[in-house]
Every structure is written in structure tokens, then in C-alpha cells.
Amino acid sequence: MTAVRQAPRPARMWPGDVVRVGAVGLRTRPLRAFLSALGIAIGIAAMVGVVGISSSSGADLDRTLAALGTNLLTVEPGTTMTGERARLPTEAEAMVGRIRPVRTVSAVGLVEDAKVYRHGRIPETETRGLATYAARTSLPDATGARIRSGTWLNEATARHPAVVLGASAAERLGVGRAGPDVRVLVGGRWFTVVGVLEPAPLAPELDNAALVGWPAAEAELNFDGHPTKVYTRSDEGDVEQVSGVLGATANPESPNEVEVSRPSDALAAKQAAGEAFTNLLLGLGAVALLVGGVGVANTMVISVLERRSEIGLRRALGATRGQVRTQFLAESLLLSALGGTGGAALGAAVTAGYAVAQGWPVVVPAWAVFGGVAATLAIGAVAGLYPAVRASRLSPTEALATP
Structure with missing residues (x-):
């Protein structure tokens, strides 16, 4: 009776492997990656800057009221x-x-x-x-x-x-x-x-x-x-x-x-009006962030189209659909993380510079920074999901046949 020979199981990808494979596309196309990350960075910088400047202004008003008194x-x-x-x-x-x-x-x-x-x-x-x-x-x-x-x-x-x-x-x-x-x-x-x-x-x-x-x-x-x-x-x-x-x-x-x-009630009303204006600017920052997410999705779709041969070769060498999907999803997350981190740092720097110029205390809420970076990762995951699934569904013969 002839024994059935089982195909070897694909090698497991550890987190370090996922990061290295996901960074391949960023290293090979640095200008495109930079421009895509820049769109994300602008949105995050706008959001962090608006929240930081508003918080710094509010802290200055609170300091003024504490010095002058509300009685x-x-x-x-x-x-x-x-x-x-x-x-x-x-x-x-x-x-x-x-x-x-x-x-x-x-x-x-x-x-x-x-x-x-x-x-x-x-x-x-x-x-x-x-x-x-x-x-x-x-x-x-x-x-x-x-x-x-x-x-x-x-x-x-x-x-x-x-x-x-x-x-x-x-x-x-x-x-x-x-x-x-x-x-x-x-x-x-x-x-x-x-x-x-x-x-x-x-x-x-x-x-x-x-x-x-x-x-x-x-x-x-x-x-x-x-x-x-x-x-x-x-x-x-x-x-x-x-x-x-x-x-x-x-x-x-x-x-x-x-x-x-x-009189202190008038200053409090002024602060409330400033917070309403801040909410409007946050909305504009969210729109900029959404536009940056669309840019990331566009970059990832083009990356899948340009790298069909690479995808086919990986599949032919034993990479599973899940591993291909993980590669492109990791690339999208890395792209978004770079933009989010850079944008948060830029927004914090703008807040600090403006607050110092105005003589205000520098206040950059931690929730704005970490929340902004988390938002970029969520957008990166959503933006990269479709290209990653599309890449994983390419069969080796179809991908290798692409000129």
C-alpha cells in the first residue's frame, strides 16, 4: 500500500518577519511611500495642533482667571x-x-x-x-x-x-x-x-x-x-x-x-466659543486624515498591480494566501504608522512653538497624540484591507503570467 506523502507546511511568519516583509514596498518605492505618509501626517498634525493650541489657550485662560479671581x-x-x-x-x-x-x-x-x-x-x-x-x-x-x-x-x-x-x-x-x-x-x-x-x-x-x-x-x-x-x-x-x-x-x-x-462668566463663554471653533477645525482635520487614508489605499492598490509577478513568485514558492495578505496589510499599517507618528510630532512641535510665542503654557494632551496615531493605524488597516485581500486571491499561474 503506497503511503500518501503530505505537502510540507509553510513556514510560520514571526512578527519580525512580518515587519521586514511589509517594509519591502516602502524601501523599494521611497518617494511614493513618503508622499502617501505625508497625506496622513498632515491630517494628524492638523488634529493634534488644533487640540494642543486650544488646550494651551484654555490653560492660559485658566491661569489668568486663577490669578485675577472669579469672585x-x-x-x-x-x-x-x-x-x-x-x-x-x-x-x-x-x-x-x-x-x-x-x-x-x-x-x-x-x-x-x-x-x-x-x-x-x-x-x-x-x-x-x-x-x-x-x-x-x-x-x-x-x-x-x-x-x-x-x-x-x-x-x-x-x-x-x-x-x-x-x-x-x-x-x-x-x-x-x-x-x-x-x-x-x-x-x-x-x-x-x-x-x-x-x-x-x-x-x-x-x-x-x-x-x-x-x-x-x-x-x-x-x-x-x-x-x-x-x-x-x-x-x-x-x-x-x-x-x-x-x-x-x-x-x-x-x-x-x-x-x-x-465678568469671569464672559471669559468662560469666550472659552466655550473657542471650543466650538476647535470642534470645527477638528472636523477639517478629520477630512484631511480621510483624504490621507484614500491616498494610502490608492498607493496599496497600485502596489498590488505593479507587484503581481512578485506575488506569483511568493505563492509558487509556498507562501499562503494569509501570508500574502499579511504582507500587504503590514505594509499599509507601516505606511500609516510612519505618517501618524510624524504628524503627531509635527503637531506637537507646532503647538509648542505657537504657545511659546503667545506666552501660553504648552499643553499637548496625551489622548490627542496617542488617539491620533491609533486613528491612523485604523485608517491604514481599512485602506490596506482590500488591496491585501486582492493580492492574496491572485493564483500563482495568473500572477506569473503577467508581463
């Missing part, structure tokens, strides 16, 4: 029953200061018709959107405003023609620094610029303001003494309690004509 509440006059602009009582600041949890209170008052000019030769209509406010000496403590040049008003300078300019006001007036020889016209009178402020995130109305002392405004500019905005600071745990009684305390006769706000 600032403001009181402003609203509108009357007839639709006219209401007025806060002259005693509003003092009454608000009597609220037990309030730690700091200050105020500004708009000085009507006190226009600000660099010199007397400027036409009266060119006001540049600047306003004059009477200001308390305690204003920086309440608002977190900081001096960029010079000093803030004190008990002495608040009684004399001295002015502190907001950041935007100084820029529009062409005042780069404070000094005894720097003067501006306020309400037709010369005031010496004793200070220039940094931008005030929690009190943006100060940026376009010329701030004079409360006594000087009353004596020199006919200020009527009515505050137009009162600023209060209280303990973080008491903010809601203070907010509930602030309006009625500031204007007991007409509490419905008072507006109470929390």
Missing part, C-alpha cells in the same frame, strides 16, 4: 420703566461695602462730555472711542488691573490733574509711557499721565478709558458723583449670596433698575 461681581445701572438709562445713587458704593461677605469694593463713574485728546489741534469729532472715568484709588485691588508704566492714583494725585490711561487708550493716543512731561487733554484741561495700565481681562471697559481721581473729576470736570459701575470682591463661597442681595443694596429704591454681572 468679582459688578453692579451697573440698568434701564427705567420708561426705557431711559437709570442711575446708581451716589451712596451705592458705600452701601455695597456694608454687605458682610464683601472684602473689597471700588467704583468708577463716567464723566459725561469729558473727551480725551493728545493735543488741542485734533478735531473734536475724532474722539477715538475713548471715555473719561472718575476712579477710586482702590480700583486695581477690585479689578485686578495692573500698571504697565508709571504708578496708580494715590490720595495725593487723585486730587490733582493726573490721569492713568487704559492699554488701548494709551495706544490710540500714542502714549508709550507715563512721565511728568507727558500730558493729554481731558475735558479741555491738561492732565499729566502718571500711569498706563496693562489690558484688564475682567474689566475691559478700563482699556479704552482715561481714569482720573474722584476728587479731581468733581473739581476739574464737573463730575456729578454718581458711580456707573461698582466692583466687589468677596470670598469664593459667598459669591452667590452676595450676588443675590447686591442689586437691592446698591439701589434700594429701584432694585429692578440694577444689573449685576460676573
Whole structure:
């Protein structure tokens, strides 16, 4: 009885063998592999960069809020029953200061018709959107405003023609620094610029303001003494309690004509708007990543067509369909991994460069980097699946017969 001779089993491919075989196509066609990986890299770099820059911006905002505090509440006059602009009582600041949890209170008052000019030769209509406010000496403590040049008003300078300019006001007036020889016209009178402020995130109305002392405004500019905005600071745990009684305390006769706000909420809303914009950019990055995946699929299909003879020779030498399929799938994954790794590194570098240029803390979320690389591998697997299956289905005789 003749024994049936079994065909030898094909050699097993270890992970190292899979990587070496899969890299053959990348080594033999480096330019095509680079261009395909570049498409993937652009998509990943866009996604990582968008998430990183958004996170860095958010971290800077959180740092700013932590430094300035989120316990600032403001009181402003609203509108009357007839639709006219209401007025806060002259005693509003003092009454608000009597609220037990309030730690700091200050105020500004708009000085009507006190226009600000660099010199007397400027036409009266060119006001540049600047306003004059009477200001308390305690204003920086309440608002977190900081001096960029010079000093803030004190008990002495608040009684004399001295002015502190907001950041935007100084820029529009062409005042780069404070000094005894720097003067501006306020309400037709010369005031010496004793200070220039940094931008005030929690009190943006100060940026376009010329701030004079409360006594000087009353004596020199006919200020009527009515505050137009009162600023209060209280303990973080008491903010809601203070907010509930602030309006009625500031204007007991007409509490419905008072507006109470929390400036930090505006910054939080701004951050939320920025996150919505980030989601839009992430969508665009995903589209770029999808386009890169299509490029990888196209490259792999062409690679299968060009390497039919190689596939046929491998099959004739004993390679199984699974091994051929694994080879081309590994090539697609390697191509995507190169693009994903390079794109993640590029996105992180762009984030770091932009954040440093803006003075922000550098924040690159790990989930964005690893998630981006994982997404490229998933796209590479999907993009390479069809070409790999197609290659594995070629019979040795059909593939070797291809010229």
C-alpha cells in the first residue's frame, strides 16, 4: 500500500518577519511611500495642533482667571420703566461695602462730555472711542488691573490733574509711557499721565478709558458723583449670596433698575466659543486624515498591480494566501504608522512653538497624540484591507503570467 506523502507546511511568519516583509514596498518605492505618509501626517498634525493650541489657550485662560479671581461681581445701572438709562445713587458704593461677605469694593463713574485728546489741534469729532472715568484709588485691588508704566492714583494725585490711561487708550493716543512731561487733554484741561495700565481681562471697559481721581473729576470736570459701575470682591463661597442681595443694596429704591454681572462668566463663554471653533477645525482635520487614508489605499492598490509577478513568485514558492495578505496589510499599517507618528510630532512641535510665542503654557494632551496615531493605524488597516485581500486571491499561474 503506497503511503500518501503530505505537502510540507509553510513556514510560520514571526512578527519580525512580518515587519521586514511589509517594509519591502516602502524601501523599494521611497518617494511614493513618503508622499502617501505625508497625506496622513498632515491630517494628524492638523488634529493634534488644533487640540494642543486650544488646550494651551484654555490653560492660559485658566491661569489668568486663577490669578485675577472669579469672585468679582459688578453692579451697573440698568434701564427705567420708561426705557431711559437709570442711575446708581451716589451712596451705592458705600452701601455695597456694608454687605458682610464683601472684602473689597471700588467704583468708577463716567464723566459725561469729558473727551480725551493728545493735543488741542485734533478735531473734536475724532474722539477715538475713548471715555473719561472718575476712579477710586482702590480700583486695581477690585479689578485686578495692573500698571504697565508709571504708578496708580494715590490720595495725593487723585486730587490733582493726573490721569492713568487704559492699554488701548494709551495706544490710540500714542502714549508709550507715563512721565511728568507727558500730558493729554481731558475735558479741555491738561492732565499729566502718571500711569498706563496693562489690558484688564475682567474689566475691559478700563482699556479704552482715561481714569482720573474722584476728587479731581468733581473739581476739574464737573463730575456729578454718581458711580456707573461698582466692583466687589468677596470670598469664593459667598459669591452667590452676595450676588443675590447686591442689586437691592446698591439701589434700594429701584432694585429692578440694577444689573449685576460676573465678568469671569464672559471669559468662560469666550472659552466655550473657542471650543466650538476647535470642534470645527477638528472636523477639517478629520477630512484631511480621510483624504490621507484614500491616498494610502490608492498607493496599496497600485502596489498590488505593479507587484503581481512578485506575488506569483511568493505563492509558487509556498507562501499562503494569509501570508500574502499579511504582507500587504503590514505594509499599509507601516505606511500609516510612519505618517501618524510624524504628524503627531509635527503637531506637537507646532503647538509648542505657537504657545511659546503667545506666552501660553504648552499643553499637548496625551489622548490627542496617542488617539491620533491609533486613528491612523485604523485608517491604514481599512485602506490596506482590500488591496491585501486582492493580492492574496491572485493564483500563482495568473500572477506569473503577467508581463
